Amino acid sequence: MQNTSRTIVVLGTGGTIAGTAADAADNVGYTAAQLGVESLVKAVPALAGLPLECEQVAQADSKDMGFAIWRSLALRVAHHLARDDVAGVVVTHGTDTLEETAYFLQRVLAPTKPVAMTAAMRPATSLNADGPQNLLDAVTVAGTSGAQGVVVVVAGAVHAAVDVRKAHTYRLDAFTSGDAGVLGVVEEGRTTAWRAWPQGEALGLQWLPVEDDAWPQVEIVTSHAGASGALVRAACEIGVQGLVVAATGNGTVHAALEAALLEAQDQGVTVWRSSRCGNGRVIGRADDVLPSAGELTPVKARVELILQLLTPC
Template sequence: MNKKYLSKTMAALMLCTSFASFANADKPTVKIYATGGTIAGSSESNTDTTDYAAGKIGVDLLIAAVPELKNFAHVIGEQIANTDSNNINQNILLKLSKSISLQLADAKTSGVVVTHGTDTLEETAFFLDLTVKSDKPVVVVGAMRPATAISADGGMNLLEAVRLASDDGAKQRGAMVVLNDRIGSAFYTTKTNSTMLDTFKATEQGYLGAFLSGEPHFYYEPTKPIDKPYFDISHMKQLPKVKILYSYQDQDPTLLRAAIKDGAKGIVIAGTGNGSLSDVMLAAVQETMDKGIPVVRSTRTGNGFVTPKHEGIGSGVYNPQKAKVLLSLALAQGDSIETIRNYFED
């Protein structure tokens, strides 16, 4: 990033701090947890939207770049990480979720926003949806273009996320995903396109609402997904290893057995169609289940419901990456295979 621009921005930020604190005293408090990603990305070229460096801009600069934030909330920030979302790991997730839970317990806090890279945004959003127990909004936001790009989308996305987190109508809706003027449930929303701005969708379930001139508008009264579980992670220090395997023609059990040998405590398979597998894989799945290691059969199709299975566990509404998150939390809680089956198949 240009050093002169950085110096001027920081000076302006320091100058405005005292005024902003006074002016925002009567506004709801929203805390932004920054983890990096494209929204904090930078490139030497303002037309580069694919080969930029993610996680180069800190939370203070993200906030300073959108001065309109102070019109709607008293915004504070914390840098949890500053990296490509493919580097987000369980240590970051556990720290983030615990920090959010503590922050939301503060009566002065209206809601929180998490800035995140889009590649694994849905996994973090889903993890927070299952582990943060609060009626206050948790909003996960990212960008498909870096901050240095022409028509960068991060600034508007961040403004909308903060407005949503400070809106009373956003309560009791669980964690939400905000990009491209859309409000999605973290439980269902997934990334559907590698580069386009309108990538985050819940094809079967739809959106919760949308933004008009930056103001959130909901389609429905607050509700939650049927049988959505909650996991108390306040005392968890690590999560069991769960591996995802991909199904294809002429597949054999080599990678399944290697994953178990490597210490995997659970397996998710992105099967074809309705979680389908070859005969040889079905036998290997049953063998693994008989050893007390749960195998969840999801689908590589990107959409649809996977029905209950005799060999393994049908994933229900969960895609492979979300099935992995749920299975890992269930194992960390010490749940039995039958209890785990109920999470997915009931």
Template sequence: MPKPVAALAVVCLLAAAAGAQAQTPPVPAPTVPPTKTVRLLATGGTIAGAGQGPGASYRAGVVPIGDILRAVPGLGDVANVTAEQIANVGSYDVDEAIWRKLLDRIQVALADPQVSGVIITHGTDTLEETAYFLSLATPSTKPVVVVGSMRPGTAVSADGPQNLLDAVRVATADDARNRGAMVVMNDTIFDPRSVTKFDVRRVNAFAAPSRGPIGDVLTERPRFFAQAEPHDAALPVKGDTLPRVAIAYGYAGVRAEDIRAAASGARALVIAGVGAGSLSAGARQAVKELTAAGIPVVRTARQGVGDIWYNPAATGDLSDDALGTIAGRELTPAKARILLMLALQTPRSRNDLQALFDRYGVAGP
């Protein structure tokens, strides 16, 4: 064979081999079984919601947890997730009975050496309240992550699958140990003491305006901004029923009888006061009557943002000493109610209650 022809043949063979190599599909990498197990407790909410189409109208708490898990791509590569349906309701229907059932199942899961962490799927309306309750009633050793969504699974660009995947990543992260209960929403990790829902529609509805978030989930590995603070259950649940605590809302023209009516039949009262937890003259008169009768009253801010600290005697009849009240610190009225419910399981003085609000009503060190 003449040399030019031989050379051409070699080139053709090399090209064919290269083409064949290019067309050969890559060998898939072997799947490594996840090494951690997460226990998921489902309660319903928008993350379990469904509508007739991709629009905004839907009903919360209708999709079973098994269907929700199957809608999250790659979840099984992150952790072994075992699930239990505790309830399937909109979180406007979450009550003490559901809290107690959750707490019982969480305690069982935390005692299991095979479980790395617990996740609770929850509606966003009262998500922050459940998370705060659990932060007080459970120890911090293993993470307890509360997660929800602002859009149902039937919506275009539903946020539930990503939020749930982020929650699993947080619950299995080594850095999440000793942090106790946390909220994960929209790539962000929050302390239950400081997080609150600020918008009724948008996916970035949750924020912590006084303190900011404690971490984020922008990659496969969650990032925390500060060291963990290990703790035991601050206020374990005792007995069959928690003390009833009511909330009164402050506004221009609120009268003494409005405060008395709100407190009727309650063991304690939280007032969502105007400004920095301020009360009208009529409200102050009713509050003095209540505290003189041994009913604890906590001042909070109706806007839910800011530190309501102790008013000193120099403020005269507005002072907490004059009113016999307790400063609610950074807690929203709803969270102040929860702290009081748990605290009043044991007889406590006003000074004792103030010390609890100074400790558990302020996020961070």
């Protein structure tokens, strides 16, 4: 059931959903983050008359997403969720780093109200733009009674923040939840959840630095044929605090790369193993010399490691 009596706040951050192209037939050669969030809402007739508030938090191509926007967005989401008159929050975002921002917000906020993030694979000027329907669906989820946590709503599917990942470069249904499967769907204005909404304990916002250079530096390296430890050693020289290795298969790492990662670990750098495979998790063993990141993809493992380095034990 959708709650239409309480306010839903729509926060804009840019992305393809707000992008424009000179040619309506061009779904590739566009410029992201051109339209304001109020324009996006006005372009969806079905949203007219609903108790919506719009706020532009940022205007960025999500490939350029950074810590400052993350912090500002988390603060604004928390502010609005704390209001008694707000049922939920919608966040418009680019697809490139959507999964990272979603995971970050879930970990720091673990909201008991819904935060429905949405995006588009085609710009707003496209002949068949997907943004308007995605935005309408996200508002539907944000107003769903009993919903909570950070989710991603695209192409009619609802994905939990911990599971979602972009799996296709171009298709409208570019996102998947891997082995976990989608949390639910939006069909004709109704949300159906097939499993529990995201829960968890919020890490809080007090640990988030104001300045970008105060955030821990965590980088991702990839294991592949002929891999060496050169990039790892270079990262250590510039003072990296954490490393995530996108390993092959079930967390296997090229011997030369592993040697360098072990050196880094001995120097105090935190090292985690994820997998470069699109699905599955790294199953840890008691004799592992490099810890497993479990089910986290490399980019989400990086976010988690950053947060763990930020927050005291």
